[in-house]
Amino acid sequence: MCSTCGCGGHAALISGRAMRREPRATPLTYRPAEAAPASAELAESRVVEVERDLLARNDTQAAANRAWLSARGIFALNLVSSPGSGKTTLLVRSIEQLAGRLPVSVIEGDQQTEFDAERIRATGAPAVQINTGRGCHLDARMVAQALERLAPPHDSLLFIENVGNLVCPAAFDLGEAHKVVVLSVTEGEDKPLKYPDMFRAADLMILNKCDLLPYVEFDAERAEAYARRINPKLQVLRLSATNGAGMPDWLDWLLAGAARAHSAG
Numbered sequence: 001m002c003s004t005c006g007c008g009g010h011a012a013l014i015s016g017r018a019m020r021r022e023p024r025a026t027p028l029t030y031r032p033a034e035a036a037p038a039s040a041e042l043a044e045s046r047v048v049e050v051e052r053d054l055l056a057r058n059d060t061q062a063a064a065n066r067a068w069l070s071a072r073g074i075f076a077l078n079l080v081s082s083p084g085s086g087k088t089t090l091l092v093r094s095i096e097q098l099a100g101r102l103p104v105s106v107i108e109g110d111q112q113t114e115f116d117a118e119r120i121r122a123t124g125a126p127a128v129q130i131n132t133g134r135g136c137h138l139d140a141r142m143v144a145q146a147l148e149r150l151a152p153p154h155d156s157l158l159f160i161e162n163v164g165n166l167v168c169p170a171a172f173d174l175g176e177a178h179k180v181v182v183l184s185v186t187e188g189e190d191k192p193l194k195y196p197d198m199f200r201a202a203d204l205m206i207l208n209k210c211d212l213l214p215y216v217e218f219d220a221e222r223a224e225a226y227a228r229r230i231n232p233k234l235q236v237l238r239l240s241a242t243n244g245a246g247m248p249d250w251l252d253w254l255l256a257g258a259a260r261a262h263s264a265g
């Protein structure tokens with residue numbers, strides 16, 4: 001977890017209109033009780049203690065989220081990546097292709113703007129936007145509050161699009177069934193080795209923007225090998241969210257996970 005970017009002590013804004021046609025709800029703001037003074041002023045041992053405490057509290061809330069989701073048969077995925085890898089594009093296309101087969105709801109995380117939630121709502125799916133301000137990741141309490149507002153139906157699919165950041169979101173369990181890391185071919189195949197925590201924490205890697213492979217210097221085999229060096233159990237799917245190549249395998253993976261969540265719920 002990052003101890004220098006101030007990611008533990010900030011206010012978040014959950015600006016949630018779940019549905020496009022609903023009137024704008026009053027934004028919900030809160031300031032985490034664990035907001036720490038500037039880390040530079042703390043002795044190193046105190047910083048470690050605060051971080052451990054913060055993560056322990058997050059884990060407790062994440063366990064409550066997971067129990068809540070599981071009791072309702074909801075299959076929840078936490079999509080993580082660097083900014084611009086194509087998470088929202090992939091979600092929009094997935095929602096369109098799952099129409100009539102599986103209800104989908106979305107929690108969107110960004111530092112600012114409601115752009116991504118608006119893109120999701122344009123498909124007809126409900127979405128709640130969390131703006132983290134200076135924060136660089138979602139935490140379990142933000143997700144719990146967004147879930148109250150979103151009220152996803154039983155036996156549905158929940159996408160949580162995390163803040164674009166390949167570092168801090170790796171440390172925060174949100175109560176999801178799986179973290180899905182999206183790596184796009186414009187980012188360089190070395191990212192799994194440079195940012196190993198995220199690839200270790202994920203169960204599935206989507207290699208996105210494969211339509212651009214003929215035009216960029218990116219060795220997809222090497223990217224997969226690097227990712228599996230970090231996490232030998234990592235599943236990998238190659239796709240293009242814009243031209244749809246590889247989407248059927250991703251949709252099958254989603255439907256199989258949703259069926260498992262349904263039977264367990």
Ligand SMILES: Nc1nc2c(ncn2[C@@H]2O[C@H](COP(=O)(O)OP(=O)(O)OP(=O)(O)O)[C@@H](O)[C@H]2O)c(=O)[nH]1
Pocket residue numbers: 081082083084085086087088089090110116163164208209210211212239240241242243
């Ligand atoms: N060529 C190509 N472009 C893509 C693909 N997927 C997304 N893009 C483009 O990549 C850009 C960023 O896509 P987004 O879906 O906004 O990415 P994101 O990961 O949600 O971005 P943040 O939420 O800001 O982190 C857009 O211009 C998309 O059109 C793809 O498969 N191929």
Ligand SMILES: [Mg+2]
Pocket residue numbers: 087088089116161
């Ligand atoms: Mg996005």
